[in-house]
């Protein structure tokens with residue numbers, strides 16, 4: 001008997017792609033069911049992340065027309081990572097295994113069989129890893145490469161060329177639910193779970209339609225999230241920098257005093273001015289960095305809910321609810 005698979009798809013203003021995405025996903029999941037890789041109770045769970053277009057009404061219509069489609073509506077836009085977590089945590093109680101992927105089908109769903117085979121071979125987590133980045137712009141390729149290397153140097157373990165296309169067993173999801181942090185960077189958190197893992201290589205396609213929901217501003221803030229949520233090394237670097245600067249300024253002071261006693265003399269005015277600017281900016285940078293972490297701690301201490309669910313469209317979920325009450 002095959003296991004129940006939930007395909008979790010976060011959607012934010014995706015009306016342009018959803019008709020085609022839902023058609024392709026339905027075809028794929030039906031195929032998996034027919035080949036005995038997934039149970040008939042498997043579902044495609046669309047998570048509407050507070051869209052302002054017709055995304056939710058499309059999900060509702062899909063659910064009414066075929067029970068293979070389930071829906072989850074967040075009360076407002078909470079961002080990709082929160083929407084994904086909401087979907088995974090909801091699916092956890094209904095599925096044996098989940099696969100998360102993007103609504104624009106940039107992740108090749110042709111690999112789903114391979115994901116499931118690895119799962120049946122005993123993997124609790126299977127990472128989708130991009131074979132190449134030829135469909136990306138030069139800037140995206142370069143920035144992604146630099147970022148991965150930088151994270152590695154900072155001691156943060158992330159899977160190279162892996163985004164959020166991944167399979168997770170229920171056991172792995174239960175462990176993930178124990179991570180209580182508010183600042184989410186799932187691709188850094190999930191490798192911390194451990195268990196037997198595998199990878200599946202795939203070629204990332206271009207977006208089916210519509211525009212990216214990850215503009216540069218969101219991308220940069222996400223990149224910083226990854227660094228500041230996983231390591232305090234930047235603070236240590238600042239401390240080391242402070243130490244080195246102290247050493248140099250002491251040498252500089254000795255040098256200045258020696259020059260003052262010599263016949264040449266020097267311009268004290270310019271030295272003072274440049275030192276003030278230099279030290280000032282260094283202090284600002286250091287204070288800013290410390291502030292970032294203090295701010296983060298503040299957010300974590302509040303333990304606010306990471307998302308609020310407005311509605312769930314899923315028969316299994318409804319049955320479970322009536323059974324419990």
Ligand code: UDP
Nearest residue numbers: 010011012049079080083102103212213214
């Ligand atoms: N997304 C979301 N909430 C947001 C932004 C994005 O749920 O606030 C979803 C989006 O609908 C898509 C996925 O996250 O399914 C990835 O976004 P996108 O494809 O636009 O990012 P890109 O591939 O351009 O980095």
Ligand code: MG
Nearest residue numbers: 102104106207
């Ligand atoms: Mg995309």
